[in-house]
Amino acid sequence: MEVSQAVEKLMALQSKMSAYRHALSILYTDGVTVAPKETTANRSHTMGILNEEMYKLSTGEETISLLEFLDGHKEELTKKQARMVYLMLKSNRELQKIPMDIYLEYQKLLVEGDALWHDAKEKSDFSLFAPVLGRIFELTKQMAAFVAPEKDPYDYWLDKYERGLTKASCDRFFGVLKERLVPFIAKIAEKPQVDDSCLHGDFPAWQQEKLAYKLMDFIGIDRGHCALSTTEHPFTTSYGSHLDVRITTNYRPHKVDPSMFSVIHEGGHAMYEMGSAEDLAYTVLDGGTSMSIHESQSRFYENILGRSEVFTAKVLPMVRECFPGKFDDVTPEQFYKAINKVEPSFIRIDADEVTYSLHVMIRYEIEKKIFAGEVAIDDLPALWNSLMKEYLGLEVPDDKHGVLQDSHWANGNIGYFPSYALGSAYGAQFIGKMRADLDVDKAIEAGDFAAINAWNREHIWQYGSLYEPDELLAMLLPEGFDPNVYVDYLIEKYSKIYDL
Numbered sequence: 001m002e003v004s005q006a007v008e009k010l011m012a013l014q015s016k017m018s019a020y021r022h023a024l025s026i027l028y029t030d031g032v033t034v035a036p037k038e039t040t041a042n043r044s045h046t047m048g049i050l051n052e053e054m055y056k057l058s059t060g061e062e063t064i065s066l067l068e069f070l071d072g073h074k075e076e077l078t079k080k081q082a083r084m085v086y087l088m089l090k091s092n093r094e095l096q097k098i099p100m101d102i103y104l105e106y107q108k109l110l111v112e113g114d115a116l117w118h119d120a121k122e123k124s125d126f127s128l129f130a131p132v133l134g135r136i137f138e139l140t141k142q143m144a145a146f147v148a149p150e151k152d153p154y155d156y157w158l159d160k161y162e163r164g165l166t167k168a169s170c171d172r173f174f175g176v177l178k179e180r181l182v183p184f185i186a187k188i189a190e191k192p193q194v195d196d197s198c199l200h201g202d203f204p205a206w207q208q209e210k211l212a213y214k215l216m217d218f219i220g221i222d223r224g225h226c227a228l229s230t231t232e233h234p235f236t237t238s239y240g241s242h243l244d245v246r247i248t249t250n251y252r253p254h255k256v257d258p259s260m261f262s263v264i265h266e267g268g269h270a271m272y273e274m275g276s277a278e279d280l281a282y283t284v285l286d287g288g289t290s291m292s293i294h295e296s297q298s299r300f301y302e303n304i305l306g307r308s309e310v311f312t313a314k315v316l317p318m319v320r321e322c323f324p325g326k327f328d329d330v331t332p333e334q335f336y337k338a339i340n341k342v343e344p345s346f347i348r349i350d351a352d353e354v355t356y357s358l359h360v361m362i363r364y365e366i367e368k369k370i371f372a373g374e375v376a377i378d379d380l381p382a383l384w385n386s387l388m389k390e391y392l393g394l395e396v397p398d399d400k401h402g403v404l405q406d407s408h409w410a411n412g413n414i415g416y417f418p419s420y421a422l423g424s425a426y427g428a429q430f431i432g433k434m435r436a437d438l439d440v441d442k443a444i445e446a447g448d449f450a451a452i453n454a455w456n457r458e459h460i461w462q463y464g465s466l467y468e469p470d471e472l473l474a475m476l477l478p479e480g481f482d483p484n485v486y487v488d489y490l491i492e493k494y495s496k497i498y499d500l
């Protein structure tokens with residue numbers, strides 16, 4: 001076979017796979033948005049068939065020999081083509097090292113785990129979930145040993161989600177957060193609380209939706225390629241390629257800001273997805289490269305820009321317009337402070353900007369201890385509660401508000417949490433780079449996000465998954481990533497708000 005012919009086949013293969021992904025995403029979104037309650041079995045039937053076809057397509061003999069052939073001719077490929085081959089082969093090669101019985105047991109366990117986790121959370125009883133969780137962690141360790149016996153198993157999983165990430169680098173990162181943020185949060189707790197009463201009240205969903213569209217337009221989301229709908233938990237998904245992206249939000253009837261900032265957050269994810277270079281469409285390089293870089297974009301728009309003084313001042317008139325009479329007496333300063341209220345809380349996804357990363361740190365420390373055999377699964381609630389007390393000063397009332405709140409472990413996403421906190425920290429360092437090139441505040445003041453979005457597109461979005469997160473970071477931050485930049489940003493901003 002000629003290399004050029006093989007490349008043609010490679011492109012056709014990816015195009016076909018993206019069509020399957022397109023159909024599967026629509027079915028998934030339908031299931032969590034408008035599909036009637038009793039249609040799960042019908043949808044599972046279709047999704048099962050499509051998933052099986054996709055699995056066959058990506059692991060079939062013909063595909064593997066095509067990829068191995070191209071891998072053997074790496075030097076004749078473009079950088080993009082070589083990266084496609086590498087990414088497609090990587091998961092196949094890993095899968096081959098895991099014994100089939102272990103792999104199948106793990107897949108079955110995850111389905112069971114998810115159902116048991118839902119039930120345990122509803123009843124707020126960790127003991128119902130503990131046995132299956134213990135087995136998930138055991139198999140997670142075993143799979144790491146099969147794929148990368150030379151590596152520490154937790155390092156293997158950290159690296160799987162975020163190449164280059166290790167316990168040592170996480171320890172350094174969280175060490176800085178622990179040392180500097182825990183005492184800072186305690187200092188804030190001693191100050192009079194800011195008044196956020198303007199954010200509480202009755203906010204009909206249709207008015208919140210109107211505001212959501214205004215916010216999407218304001219930050220420059222192209223609504224011709226990105227739609228908004230509602231789900232219990234907000235998320236972003238792309239349909240087959242970066243040309244069709246969907247975001248969701250959730251309107252709480254008595255608090256206005258959660259939906260506002262979830263729309264901006266998911267909007268950041270959506271713009272990153274949509275910003276891939278045109279020629280990446282229908283390939284495995286289309287869309288964001290990793291969760292931490294994704295979060296660096298979503299949390300950048302949500303917090304660093306969205307919760308800034310200049311942004312909130314600009315948004316207040318839109319809020320007034322959407323909720324007539326409700327915000328007439330609220331000053332921009334009051335609104336800014338209300339939006340930035342710091343209050344330790346039990347639930348990670350509701351956490352404010354300052355306490356958020358500490359929620360992630362708790363999960364990281366627990367995972368690390370489980371892998372090291374330093375804690376028994378049955379003792380996780382006690383460990384969780386003691387860490388919440390130590391870092392956030394809170395007494396956890398029950399498992400539902402504690403160790404059972406996230407679905408990640410039930411779904412096998414172990415080693416995944418650190419990327420959330422890292423993303424926030426990367427964003428804080430990216431803004432320094434952006435400010436060196438353009439006057440960010442002036443652009444927001446002028447309601448002009450084009451230059452901000454163009455900067456992100458040029459430096460991050462256009463590459464899709466062409467670079468690993470550590471390569472992208474090295475390009476953006478040649479001086480190296482420094483978590484102190486993030487902590488400095490938080491301390492400076494919130495010292496002003498809380499008069500410290």
Ligand SMILES: [Zn+2]
Pocket residue numbers: 265269295298
């Ligand atoms: Zn996110």
